[in-house]
Amino acid sequence: MGLEKIWVFGEGNGESVASITLEMLAKARELADTVEVFMAGDGDDYAEELGDHGAAAVHATGDLDGAMQGVAVASAVASAIDGGEVESPDVFFLGTTQDGRDVAARLSVKLDAPVITNVVDVEVDGDAVIGNEPIFGGTVDVKTKNTSGKPGIFLIRPKSFTAESVGGAEADVEDLDVPDLGDAGGAKVTATFAEESDGPKLDEADIVVSGGRGLGEKDAYAMIVDLAKSLGGAAGASRAIVDAGWVPYSQQVGQTGKVVKPTVYIAAGISGATQHLVGMKGSKHIIAINKDPEAPIFAVADLGIIGDVHKVLPKLIEALDR
Numbered sequence: 001m002g003l004e005k006i007w008v009f010g011e012g013n014g015e016s017v018a019s020i021t022l023e024m025l026a027k028a029r030e031l032a033d034t035v036e037v038f039m040a041g042d043g044d045d046y047a048e049e050l051g052d053h054g055a056a057a058v059h060a061t062g063d064l065d066g067a068m069q070g071v072a073v074a075s076a077v078a079s080a081i082d083g084g085e086v087e088s089p090d091v092f093f094l095g096t097t098q099d100g101r102d103v104a105a106r107l108s109v110k111l112d113a114p115v116i117t118n119v120v121d122v123e124v125d126g127d128a129v130i131g132n133e134p135i136f137g138g139t140v141d142v143k144t145k146n147t148s149g150k151p152g153i154f155l156i157r158p159k160s161f162t163a164e165s166v167g168g169a170e171a172d173v174e175d176l177d178v179p180d181l182g183d184a185g186g187a188k189v190t191a192t193f194a195e196e197s198d199g200p201k202l203d204e205a206d207i208v209v210s211g212g213r214g215l216g217e218k219d220a221y222a223m224i225v226d227l228a229k230s231l232g233g234a235a236g237a238s239r240a241i242v243d244a245g246w247v248p249y250s251q252q253v254g255q256t257g258k259v260v261k262p263t264v265y266i267a268a269g270i271s272g273a274t275q276h277l278v279g280m281k282g283s284k285h286i287i288a289i290n291k292d293p294e295a296p297i298f299a300v301a302d303l304g305i306i307g308d309v310h311k312v313l314p315k316l317i318e319a320l321d322r
């Protein structure tokens, strides 16, 4: 038996919808008759793209005047449901993002409903909705069932599902009124900074080239950037070189960094620790360059190059730029 309605937390940059939102819409469509989005900001900015991905409606708060999304969106949803202005969905999906986590935690308190975190798949079994969470570096799956009788709040990991346009009509835009937030609304966002990048975003790129400690020194990371540029991809990193201060945390791939799922992932001088693998093993084709033939990364690689990154990477860049 399918579900009647799922609400997906929408995120966007004012122009386009975030990939995680579109990924969750794809899964929600599989499980429920009706899929709607709830979000901060102006719903009109996103209604066409959300409709194209199968959302029937977008419940949007409008401009929050700097209020934190977590407080405002959770309060608005709870008050709309409690006041009977909207019918509660069976399930909420939110992305495991800064704002997604904040909204989920506050919504849980306001609705007295459980949060199931770190979910990479969702199943419906009769009336029960079950979240699937991999633990111990993806070696064990934990299935968690919502038995509360309240709508389950599922925090979904990015790249768990594939976004897909279904050519739906523009979503209806509905107002989600934000009630008086009291002192909880006292924190204000005063400035936001967009990271500068002239290539695709790491977690949305079709090709990712990542470097690790095997590069030997910070300056050698320029080879990773060059190769990524030549391929039209994004540059990533292992935690070892993020911790060493060679590259910013925003480029870290893995359990405590970004999850990527590109068509091609190139790991250069990366050993293949489980915490790195959980962030990239869903890639379609994995190419590893490592001088140690026993390096664990070769166990997940489709193509392995046993060699020194200082010899292999310049040759690759030269061949591509020719």
Ligand SMILES: Cc1cc2nc3c(=O)[nH]c(=O)nc-3n(C[C@H](O)[C@H](O)[C@H](O)COP(=O)(O)OP(=O)(O)OC[C@H]3O[C@@H](n4cnc5c(N)ncnc54)[C@H](O)[C@@H]3O)c2cc1C
Pocket (backbone or CB within 6 Å): 211, 212, 213, 214, 215, 216, 237, 238, 239, 240, 241, 252, 253, 254, 255, 256, 257, 258, 268, 269, 270, 271, 272, 273, 274, 275, 276, 279, 289, 290, 291, 292, 295, 307, 308, 309, 310
């Ligand atoms: C709670 C927790 C969370 C973590 N989260 C993450 C995470 O999100 N992402 C992540 O990446 N790690 C994470 N880690 C760290 C992880 O366990 C590893 O320590 C880390 O991934 C190792 O990075 P590395 O492969 O670059 O370095 P190393 O393990 O030191 O490997 C370097 C590799 O380079 C090879 N090499 C050396 N010289 C050359 C050369 N000249 N040419 C070719 N190859 C060469 C070596 O053979 C070796 O295989 C986490 C750890 C913990 C405990």
